Amino acid sequence: QLANKGNGNNFYIDSMDAAQKIFSDQLASTLEVAAKDTKLQVEFDPAMVSRYRLVGYENRTIADDDFRKDHVDAGEIGVGHQVTALYVVDLTDQAKANPGPLAMVRIRHKAPDGDVAAESTYAMTTSPAASFDTASPDLRFAYTVAAFADVLRGAEDAQKWSLDRIANAARDTAGGDRDRTELVTLIEKAARLRGTPLAVIAR
Known part of the structure; x- marks a missing residue:
């Protein structure tokens, strides 16, 4: 739950090298926000996915009805940072027999000094490995x-x-x-x- 207090950031310092990396090399990218109130929504195709589970961040999930409500707080993304959302999925028999795209992905975020979110939608165009x-x-x-x-x-x-x-x-x-x-x-x-x-x- 430590990451929950730092919008996804938490660090374990056990050496001078770790302290150097966190407080010098990476400090600017951690403190400088590139996108605020960032939300990610993944809509799985029920014909392809029978079960899914988000790995981590369970206590920061947002109700579907709140996804497009700009006043609902969400996460901040630092400059140079990447975000990975991982799901465990069970494929349907149809997906196993005829692999294809599994989901649609939607992302909303505000500019660091903005109050209105922009939304982007991406189709998962590749099949599973x-x-x-x-x-x-x-x-x-x-x-x-x-x-x-x-x-x-x-x-x-x-x-x-x-x-x-x-x-x-x-x-x-x-x-x-x-x-x-x-x-x-x-x-x-x-x-x-x-x-x-x-x-x-x-x-």
Whole structure:
């Protein structure tokens, strides 16, 4: 719930490098708002999706009736920041047999000094990846972040994932990125604390 107090931003500082990154390298982008009261609405096609669940931000959901009410508070997006909305979905038999677009995405936001929101609508024009391994590296890494968080908090889908599988997926997509490599280390530590054999983690 810490992120709820900072419009999605929260930080864990455990070293001088972390302090340097947060309070120097990234301070301007965190404090300077590019879009305020930003809302995201995803409308799934019931012919393609039988069940869906938003991963994270459950306590910041907005009622459908409030989506276009500009006085309803929403999130702020900092300069240079990206936002990823992740959903767990169950596909219908029709979607499995004939893959196709799953949803429409709508975004509303106000300019930093504005009071009236602008709205954009995007059709999800691509079909789901044939398998997890064929998805893009960025999507697979985002999955590991969400899966790790779900396991730590005991979310309803957590039993589907193991820490060793999450660690392997994170390692495969971390590349040379320092932040991603740090996450791999955290997942491995969590696996050791839970008793997962190191041989499995190291693969």
